[in-house]
Amino acid sequence: MAEYLSKAMALAQDAAKLSLRFSEGLVDNALEFGLDTPGGFFDNAEFKLTQVRKELGSGTDKEKVAGLKRLLAAIAKGHDASEYFADVVKNVASGNLEMRRLVYMYLLRYAEQEPDLALLSVNTFQRDLADSSQVIRAMALRVMSSIRVPVISPIVVMAIRKLANDRSPHVRKTAALAVCKLLRLDTSLRGELAVVVGGMLVENSPLAVGSVIRAFRAVSSPGQYDAVHVHFRRWCVMLAQLDEWGQVELTKLLTAYARTQFRCPGEEGARLDADHALLLHSMHPLLQSRNSAVVMAAVSALCHLAPASQRAAVARPLVRLMRSGRETGYVVLTNIHQIAQTTPAPFHAHVRSFFVTASDPPMTRRLKLRVLAALVDRQTVGILVPEIAGYTRSAHADTAVGAVGVMLACAQRLREATIDCFQSLLLLAARPGVREEVANAAMHAVRVLLLDGSVRDAQDRRAMTLYDILCYLARTLDRCRADVARAHVYALVAEFSQTKFGCLHGLDVLRAAVRSFRDEGPQAKMQVLELSARLMCLAPCGGRAAAEARAEAEAESKNTAEGKNAAESKNAAAASGPLAPVLAEHRELLAGLHAFAFTLARYDTSFDVRDRARTLRALCPLAGDEAHAEEMPRVLEMAKELIVSATTDMPAAADSHVLGAGRFTVASLSLTLGRPVAGYAPLADWPLENVRGVDRGASVANLGPGPGSGRNLGSPGSASIAGAISIAGISGRAQPSGGNADYSTPRSHVANNEEDLDAFLDSIDDSSSHAKMQNFAHAQQSLQKTAILYHQSNISSDSESTSESEEESESDDDDDDDDDDAAPVVGVSSAALGASESSESRNESSGSNDESKGEGNSQSDGQSDGQNESEDDERRPFIPAAQTNRHSPHAHFKNSSGSHSDDDDTSYPGTSMHSRPLIEDTSKYWQ
């Protein structure tokens, strides 16, 4: 009694002190009261470590606990406390549960460093494995399996085997998790553990199934799903019942399993296998989970397993998740972005949810705009365009630039919106007060639209000729100060130098540009140099040539008016286009400007400008350099053609991005990062036929309350189980009927306008391939230039042998062991690259579903290009897919002002947006 009284007194005193401490709210003060609060342990951990040994060795539990807390605090702060291992381990058998927990925490951290001492503790754990409390049994196994000492693994295997059949689901769960840990420590146990896990698969308790599945995925090798068959239907039915993390695990397993069992649902007229339908049906409740990981796993399953009609269900939950917070929203947006690129239809109804608000963080803004660009469509364009137009005035530069990207997407995808968008872009690029970045992006979009033919194709209804557009652009040079935007204008003038505008005003633009050369930015300077070089190349040398050229041009214009052999006329035009007469008259002036610009550039501060000037000067010599020209006219001619036909450097797309460049399993980390992460394994291909003759319902009969589960009262899925079991029961091969029939939608119901996800994923999507091709074009172009430069230098020494070697190397790309140096090899390799690229994209666009899927898989290993895949393909000059649709070289720009009838031939000679024709031309030349 007295003892109790004294304790009560102490309690009262301590309480008083504590309340004081709380009122002051200061941890430090607590120390003065002699009260070691945990915070005190934490702050003083390293200073009092010296006491620890004494405390651990003391007789009372209280001091030992204090010492342990000090140690743990030190560990939590990242200090090394391993030297106390021996002192700690001797307390492992303590009867005090709190102390034991502390000891366990310490053990887990340092057992690996002290395997011998750690062994001392194993006996205690083994004893605990038979404890009456499920918590203690589980804890013992967990700690034992977490000790990363290989010597004890046989003991742990025995323990797992014993507890795998424990009556408590909590313990069974721990046993399953222990399998994963043990396997990580010692892979040689795989076979032994697989047997144990195989026995655990009958698990029926919702609490433990998730961990068992995890263990199963750990022990089974990928693609080995034979053990799943019998449990499949039972698991589908159980799915809604499991705890959240179990649902995630099971969904992942079932998704991977289904991809090896069922036929691709996208095929025409295919009816879903009943089991396949059951699986999809059981995914739907998960979409309503509060746990975002569960929802995302279900979304992933539906995206990769369901026919297009059922995939629409993912849009709503994804939009909900997107709103749920900054971090989740970001990850969800990366997924929406990928899904929307292939199946945008479900998201059209939610397009307003992707409107950018000023409070969005930058990454969210960026992604939302990309999603908007993917959602551009006939239905949405009316909502999108006015909204996007507002973004161009945003205070955030990235929003404005992204908005330009969306406008570009609108213009490219919807013919009826092309002209509107194009005009807005034109106005935007030259708007007073516009940001430099926005002007750059807008001008880039203008250039893309002019070059890829979208504007020309949409031109029919409006009277805005190429001439007018270029005149407008040239005038913007007076106002626009953005370097890259100006560069784009100069590039456009150069690219259209053989049209009416180029004939009449190209020289004027150049004159103005040379005058302001000093004030231009480096990008613009380089484009001015290219413009100058191109005009020089186009201008014939003398008066006689001019007259000839005029006659030729007239002849051609007749030819092309008929719309025939335009390709040839293009080549001819390259040599002496309609520009020739005009330039010929001002040849002197042009030469002067050219020389002046190149002289300025030679002493420019920018390395790039000097470099570009040097390159171009070598290709297109100045007056003083012309000694060369007579020595090697052929090379010069080639160089001329190169300059004339090549598009100048197109800076990377305004909205260039990594995301969506590859395609990854929905919900994966790789997708979010846009690169394959270690351990990423793509889903398997669909088999050609449903796997038949396996019994997927064998274990359904066993379904019932698990050994440890109590009342089935109020379980969320209990009502659904009954219904679903009946489905599973009748669904042998029969058509499910009644209210449940909706989950097995026949393929014929699938709307045709929604493309199949996988089929679509496999073909290159427009935007990413676009960026890829562009980059590739750059690389190629520069390679080509280098090659030719090398040629030139070689030829100057010995022109004949070089040209021979060129021909040889052209005929056989392996034949690079000539006496020649590396130069031809470079040229050839770039040609080979072009060929392989072309054949790859042919494959991807035309290949059947399965073929291209295989390619997709291999792509994920080695970052896309897959150049070696088509080594053996015959090499052909490349015609980009995008171009063959929209932009045939035969087409002509409609010229509405008929005054210059002889200049009517305003074709687009060699002005594709990619430099592919460059390869074509030069290879022809070499032959």
Add this chain to the structure above:
Amino acid sequence: MGFLSTISAAYSIATSENYDIDWEKQETRDAAKAHWDAVRTKANDALPLAALRLTAEQKTLLDELLKDSNGLFPENPTDHLLAELPKAIPPTSLNRIVGSVIDDCLKNHKHDDAQAAKTPVIQKHWCDDVSIRRASLVVVPAFTKYLRSFAAMHDTEPVWSAPLDTVCIHIQRKELVYLGIVSQEIPPLEVLELLEGVDQALTEYIGLLSEVTIKENFITVYQLLSEMVDSGCAVTTDTSVLRGLVPVPSLVNRVIENVSGIGMGTEKRPDVNTSSTPWRAQGIRHTNNEFFVDIVEKIDAIVNSNGSVVSYDVSGDIGCKSRLSGMPDLLLALNRPEVMDDVAFHPCVRINKWENEGVIGFVPPDGQFKLASFHVATDASPRTLPIYVHATTTRQELAHTIELSAEVGQCGGRPIEKVQVRVPLPSQAYNIRVQCKAGTYTVSNGRTSQVEWSMKTLKAGDRSSRLVIQYFVRQSAVTNAAAGNSSPQAVSSDQDMAQEAFVDFEVAGYSMSSIKVDSLKLMRESYKLFKGVRYITKAGSFQVRF
């Protein structure tokens, strides 16, 4: 965390759920910068004197500043420095030299300062020893550096590729940053969800989370973490399950611990609820049986300058607070379940029942929980908003004026509370003047200025609620250049104008979607139940464009 070094093939099949969790205090960058700017000004002022003579105070200051410069000046750095300088150097260049030295010191110093502030409060690892070292010595410092490279925490990317082929996934809640480091493929949402769960569990166990409270309860934190995550795999995040495993720390617990010398030995042994309702333990008793429902709706809207609604969305949460004895089974019926077009439920809800009958049937967990969150089909809601904020902007040369007025829209005749209108001004704004007839306003000058206007209540028919903001804009060199030669006078640039206002408000007792609770029935228990329902409509992201 699993690093590549020790991960076997078997491990990679197991999908690599491995996390590290670090707690980091969010750096108050602006404060630190201001502090150092002040110090630097002081130092610079002192420098011309440095060549001649230094006061004791200045000398200490300099000493302190120079001390950390990579051991360049071992002792008495100022003396050392002055001795090193040739006497012939004129004071001005001396100033420059010392100035640059001090600049460097400041940079270093600032760096160290921030470093110290960003050391993780607690780390827990689930990987082998080598990886632990790598994580705490390389990845975590790299991550802190990454965080520091952003002006606002808001702007960081939650999934970031860190060195050593790891990926840092973090969330920020209040002033804490939770970081998970993974080295292998794992759905990022799993990590985010786990971190979120950790935050929720800690909040429930510890209450107000801060660096101090986490340190005070670090044993609990450690225990929770080891229950929530096993060898890098999320096991459970449900707090009602966790409560069975880890005792909730309380004042009484601590006192008992102190008295008896040991903790928890006197408590009931932890146990796991393995029944089919893991979220509800058996044998819960309350003297008063109460059940409260809060329906909180949030309006996300973008309103254009002409008053038209660009986008509009209503979503809501049904929060519950349950103090019921035994094993009650509740049926919650709503008046218009059909307007909810997307619903996410707590695991206790029977989804089948909802889909077939449109009622929410559930066995509630004890205490507070979120029963459901829903989204309202936009067609079903009126397109009128509870509040209208009109803005007119005018400008004369470089002077801008924004007139704001707030007006009650349709909200069931109830007053609007806690109205707050936030107007971020462009970074070039200066000389900001505000007039306001109702409510109060504050002008904050950070990196960019903003005006905050708040009113406690706004009643229908209130005409006086107006705010006028006037400010001038610095004509920047960029704008001048952009204007070009063609127009010599000032040209408005996109960056010059305030473009939007953010509105925050709350309407108590009003449900935007007009969703109401029809009935709440109790089954399986015979006691009488006290019920309470509240409705609140709030602003989510409510933006008015000018």
